[in-house]
Amino acid sequence: MQNDHHTMWERLNLDVDAHDALLEVLGKFYGDIYLSQQNRLKGAEYLDFVVSEIHGLRVKELIEARNQGKKVIGTFCIFVPEEITIAADCIQVGLCAGADAGKEYAEKILPRNTCPLIKSFVGFKLARLCPFFESCDLIVGETTCDGKKKAYEVFSEYALMYVMEVPQKKTKIDRELFKTEILNYIKKLEEITRKKITAQDLKRGIEIVNNKRRVLQRLNQLRNFIPTPISGRDVLLINQISFYDDPVRFTEKISQLCDEIEQKVKQNKGVTNGQPARILVSGCPMAVPNWKLPYVIEGSNAVVVCEESCIGTRNTRDLVEEDKETFDEMVDAIVDRYLKIDCACFTPNEERAQNVLDLVNKYKIDGIIFYNLTFCQPYAQENMKLASMLNKKNIPTLNIETDYSMEDVGQLKTRVEAFVEMISNK
Ligand code: BJ8
Numbered sequence: 061m062q063n064d065h066h067t068m069w070e071r072l073n074l075d076v077d078a079h080d081a082l083l084e085v086l087g088k089f090y091g092d093i094y095l096s097q098q099n100r101l102k103g104a105e106y107l108d109f110v111v112s113e114i115h116g117l118r119v120k121e122l123i124e125a126r127n128q129g130k131k132v133i134g135t136f137c138i139f140v141p142e143e144i145t146i147a148a149d150c151i152q153v154g155l156c157a158g159a160d161a162g163k164e165y166a167e168k169i170l171p172r173n174t175c176p177l178i179k180s181f182v183g184f185k186l187a188r189l190c191p192f193f194e195s196c197d198l199i200v201g202e203t204t205c206d207g208k209k210k211a212y213e214v215f216s217e218y219a220l221m222y223v224m225e226v227p228q229k230k231t232k233i234d235r236e237l238f239k240t241e242i243l244n245y246i247k248k249l250e251e252i253t254r255k256k257i258t259a260q261d262l263k264r265g266i267e268i269v270n271n272k273r274r275v276l277q278r279l280n281q282l283r284n285f286i287p288t289p290i291s292g293r294d295v296l297l298i299n300q301i302s303f304y305d306d307p308v309r310f311t312e313k314i315s316q317l318c319d320e321i322e323q324k325v326k327q328n329k330g331v332t333n334g335q336p337a338r339i340l341v342s343g344c345p346m347a348v349p350n351w352k353l354p355y356v357i358e359g360s361n362a363v364v365v366c367e368e369s370c371i372g373t374r375n376t377r378d379l380v381e382e383d384k385e386t387f388d389e390m391v392d393a394i395v396d397r398y399l400k401i402d403c404a405c406f407t408p409n410e411e412r413a414q415n416v417l418d419l420v421n422k423y424k425i426d427g428i429i430f431y432n433l434t435f436c437q438p439y440a441q442e443n444m445k446l447a448s449m450l451n452k453k454n455i456p457t458l459n460i461e462t463d464y465s466m467e468d469v470g471q472l473k474t475r476v477e478a479f480v481e482m483i484s485n486k
Pocket of ligand 1: 136344370405439
């Protein structure tokens, strides 16, 4: 199969040898982390297939869509509203940002003490390792953390960038600013597609994205059951795939997977033996193929039952209201939905504390592992504050700071095992 894709990758100007080497490493990594799981769901075949074709068939689909006149929009953040991208008849994809391939290239143009997620997307582009980057007509950044917004300035020398302004607070003025930015994004897409977005288009975009979020909500809901019917690793992967597979196909496949899980739940069958500790992972996003921490946790007599993250509930918790009819009403509904995102880049960001507490109760959490990417100030600071609040309520927490290298796996395992033992004895 891969050979069939080589010509496509060459046409996209990838460094084909380095790319082959990357896929080989990824394949092995995937085998160790995913294919080694026991009692896996049959529906996970969809996940295995999508990953095996991660840079193949989906990229081919994008190229075919472009040949038919569609535009492809690349993103790095859940603030870019896919509802609008779909309304403009474009395709939105999340860009590779979860591995340190290309790091040495990134460090030539960025300070070394930059968060790994940022170095990753810059590295993938500069090392010519990501066919998604090369298939984009426009890459949309956003003014969230300082690291990203400054990196976009440099990055725009290498890729066609458009940067949306995301406010730092949520006052009335900030809402107006964000609404203006949403309208500007609409204009930008109208400009590149040469097509006006209508109320009908927006309605369609809202429905498709809401359905995608609904199926992820349903999946999460099923993780309430004990024994847990699906591993945290698989749910993380599902969330990651939601950023680049076709949204309608994704919704259908995950809906079938949920049907299978419901059957499993009825038979009281889970993926775990005994009663492993139930963990909430909270903090920075885990972009594909960042699977390190869930793998460590689930190899330590624990199971991840919820992700309080942008590759998790922060992205799926809220829907856009669907009862609006006019173009303006729908734009307002989109603005309101997106301003509910409790990213640590906001100040204050009080609602996140309550959202974390709700998840602790809902998913019967035994302990929280805060996940910080190295040099990510917003989450490092906010997670410390949250940990102190949670510890006062007798909810155990562990703070993990790490990057994308595998060098610290042994050390992480020791710390996670000690934490799991501590919460299991409570
Ligand atoms: S809405 S979390 S996806 S900005 S890049 S903040 S890890 S230092 S990704 Fe994010 Fe949007 Fe917020 Fe979510 Fe830290 Fe790194 Fe910045 Fe990061």
